[in-house]
Amino acid sequence: MNAIYLQEKQLKVDEFAAVCRQTLRQEEYPLAQGSELNVLIYRADSLLSAARDDRKAVLSELHRALSSGPGVFVVKGLYDNLAAVDRSSQLFEAILKDEAAAGGGGDHFAKAGSNGRIWNALQKVAERDADAFIDYYDNPLLSIICESWLGPGYEMTAQVNQVRPGGKAQQPHRDYHLGFQSNEVVEQFPLPLQILSQYLTLQGAVAHTDMPIESGPTQLLPWSQQYQAGYLAWRDPEFIACFQQHAIQLPLHKGDGLFFNPALFHAAGNNVTQDRVRTANLLQVSSSFGKTMEKVNHIKVLQSIYPALLQRELPEDKLSAVIASAAEGYSFPTNLDTDPPLGGLVPQTQQALLLQALREKWTPVHFNQQLAEHTQKRQA
Template identity: 50%
Template sequence: MTTWFTAADCDLSEFRAVCEQKTELGDYPHAIDVVDNVLIYPGTLANDREVQAELVRAFLDGPGVAVFAGAFDAEVVDGATGVFNDLIAAQRASGTVGGDHFAKPGANDRVWGALDKFALRDPATFAGYYDNDTLALVCEAWLGTGYQVTSQVNVVNPGGTAQVAHRDYHLGFMSQKQALRYPAHIHALSPMLTLQGAVAHVDMPIETGPTLYLPYSQRYRPGYIAFHRPEFTAYFDEHRVQLPLAKGDAAFFNPALFHGAGTNKTNSVRRMANLLQVSSAFGRAMETVDRPAMLRALYPVLRHFGGNVENVIAASAEGYAFPTNLDKHQPIGGLAPRTQAAVVREALEAGWDQERFERALTEAID
């Protein structure tokens, strides 16, 4: 078994054999279609072990990508789009430009740290948006409970060119030289720590440049080295697939899948997607998020919220107790101190007022 990958381990013929498979609809009983080897699911599915197991199999050994049709209500998406446009306008007014990892500067409008900015600007709209059962289902299936949501809004403007094919966070954000420093078992671990997703905020016909995917490419073990090599990029360009999305559709995929945003060939459509990068409780998220500030803003909404409060808590509160200062936060009564999420739940169940909630939250994080 290989312990350390080298550039010599990247064999294009082996990569072709991995990628040139066919997705059979009959192998995925909860899917409703297969388009260009990509699984299509309905926007609502039962959150049970049977469905979760199928999704894990799809992301791990199957095509590595699935689209959930109509996962987000169009009106809810429109409300969030208004907030995102306000954030972009504020960025432009301040002279701030959001760069992109894998595209030319200026091609996109990017809002980094959009999760907490969204919650602080409009907590009611945030709660309605992240009260989403499909998001919770997919995140729990791949990552288990206690997952951490981060969000980056990306708008590819008319004429914006395609991204270079890549894998994603963690090892996907490293140079080839950096990635080679990690042993092979860490290459296998990296995609288990995160889940990638994108919510379409406008209709995305092919000419607008929705994401390009290479199904099954997540199964290629030295892929975090290979995506830097030109022959693999060329193979991606020749064999990638691209699916149109309707507003409210959500795509989720294994972060090891070779992918990249497409070229926006229109002269009028600003292709907006909310990019979701969700991390396991056992890892750390890509961005720092001011979760206490979010929770202070969200708490009045959650006290009278008519939807699923747990979905909103999962998207906004820290669900993992460590790292922490154990002198201040001793794990009395259990193996770990209370999390932010536990404080929110306790406050809501007991009907605390804002002042008492904020005091308890400060005590839990100070």
């Protein structure tokens, strides 16, 4: 497309269909264990082993898979510690019950009440059970996957989604950022910014239950992230029909991870079972250069988990993964009058403060004081 500012009348479903007819060449992804329906399949243990030998090679291959590749991959056994998954699932059920009693709920692309949804599950789990949070987010492979798309300093958010028996599929869509805007708004962004949008967010899902096809795992259209006008197209009936004709689904087992480019056309599927609740923890991870959809109160998260984290002797890679999920990793925005750079061009990050506290074994009271001071000096 040559236009800088696109309009709906420029949409061409035949061009979209041609993009989505590409065929995966698995030999271009040597770390993958296989592929299915144009989706790359990785094994967690193999990726971790490869990362110990050549981390940059792993980061590069996963990035290519999401950008110039099919836009989606599965990691089998992302969580080998299923006890951590089950413990979080129990917390999810308790939160869903409490929020339902309070009249909460709602979804972006499905009728309110047809699915179960927990917004900001990351913070809610941290505040309820610090050890459960640590055991869940100390996953070094999850950190590698996030870094492969977003670089360092990414910011984690999590939202639980349940598709209950009889639950209907979502409308096919693209995701945050521009996937959440009306076409009138999207048209105001030049095409290079529309393309940039997809590089600011990573979409992931951790299976908290086994997900046979009949339970409604995510419908996906590989390669669709490469159609540049997709943020204007996903509501168009012709594009919806194309998606419904060509979308695929893959069964997942508990502990598997699914990751995709947010520009990939996708939708939660129909749950046609009578008794199976499909539960996924949806990870929406943001670049340090972007804005998260959800506001996470990292102060509360850190105050909640620091005492438990202080008692742990985690390996460096697991500790780094927890810190990346719990604390902000970017120095900006800040108040440079009161928060000047230290030994370089950037002020201390929240992640660096947390790591310093753990290494120097600050008491929780002292950590909370330093965290409050760190937060206050960044305010204008």
